[in-house]
Amino acid sequence: MAVVILLVAGFGFVMFGHHSGSGVQAPTGVLQVVAAENFWGSLVSQIGGSHVQVLSVVSDPNADPHEYESNTADARAVATANYVIENGAGYDSWADKLLGAGQNPHRTVLNVATLLGKQNGDNPHFWYNPAYVNQVVAQMEQDLIALDPANASYYEAQYTTLQASLAEYQNRIATIKQQFGGAKVAATEDIFAYLANAAGLDLISPRAFVQAVAEGNDPPASSIVTFENQLKGGGVRVLVYNEQTVTPLTESMKKLAAGQGIPLVGVTETIQPPNVPFEDWMNAELIELQNALNTK
Numbered sequence: 001m002a003v004v005i006l007l008v009a010g011f012g013f014v015m016f017g018h019h020s021g022s023g024v025q026a027p028t029g030v031l032q033v034v035a036a037e038n039f040w041g042s043l044v045s046q047i048g049g050s051h052v053q054v055l056s057v058v059s060d061p062n063a064d065p066h067e068y069e070s071n072t073a074d075a076r077a078v079a080t081a082n083y084v085i086e087n088g089a090g091y092d093s094w095a096d097k098l099l100g101a102g103q104n105p106h107r108t109v110l111n112v113a114t115l116l117g118k119q120n121g122d123n124p125h126f127w128y129n130p131a132y133v134n135q136v137v138a139q140m141e142q143d144l145i146a147l148d149p150a151n152a153s154y155y156e157a158q159y160t161t162l163q164a165s166l167a168e169y170q171n172r173i174a175t176i177k178q179q180f181g182g183a184k185v186a187a188t189e190d191i192f193a194y195l196a197n198a199a200g201l202d203l204i205s206p207r208a209f210v211q212a213v214a215e216g217n218d219p220p221a222s223s224i225v226t227f228e229n230q231l232k233g234g235g236v237r238v239l240v241y242n243e244q245t246v247t248p249l250t251e252s253m254k255k256l257a258a259g260q261g262i263p264l265v266g267v268t269e270t271i272q273p274p275n276v277p278f279e280d281w282m283n284a285e286l287i288e289l290q291n292a293l294n295t296k
Contacts, residue, residue, distance in 0.1 A: 038056035058270060079098075087113065087126065128193075179293070183201055186205045187239070243266040263292035
């Protein structure tokens, strides 16, 4: 994990490292926002623009976000933030602990899972569902306006711009559904489930397998056999895998798929590269998926 050093200074904090780039103190009156992960951080920063300073805690391309362990800098940032966004549903339980460590009457918290009516045990990869993304950014806009009503018209304009920007990748999902709806696809874990559903693809991988891998557990032997037979059966158009969760078993499935001539598509849990906007990251992954579906 990249180390972010935060120095409490008056109203805000100073950030050093790749999260900020400048290392200068935030102007007085700028909302301090902490996002547990950079996908939510990117979206809130696009709505907040110059009126927010956003710290995205989890953004390391080489780390599994499920296994992130918070540090004292994270704790300080959460304690002094005006607005904290966490994914919820057990995905970032470390954020729950930091929020519970001390009450801040001036802090607004957005728990995405709670907003969506989800709970522990549900698939937590909400940002891969375009309808959920639209719901979350609408709430972000409302929260920023409630925190800083004097700049309401600014946030409304930024939100409108973001909606137009999100439409590009969401229209691509609709195009994939139109072109390849019903196509059988496989995935090594459930990170792809929401997107497969939105794109009308038939995700046939055994549920027990994809859930176990996502949670870092060993899948049942029967699910492994079923998955292998699916890949050998000739009906799978694409195998989607998580680049940030590499295990001998997932590597074995990728090798088996490649040997069967099945295109491989890598997706990531956090924005990669970390400095691009959320929608550009999504669009790039969708282009790769579209191209892979076209080749089989």
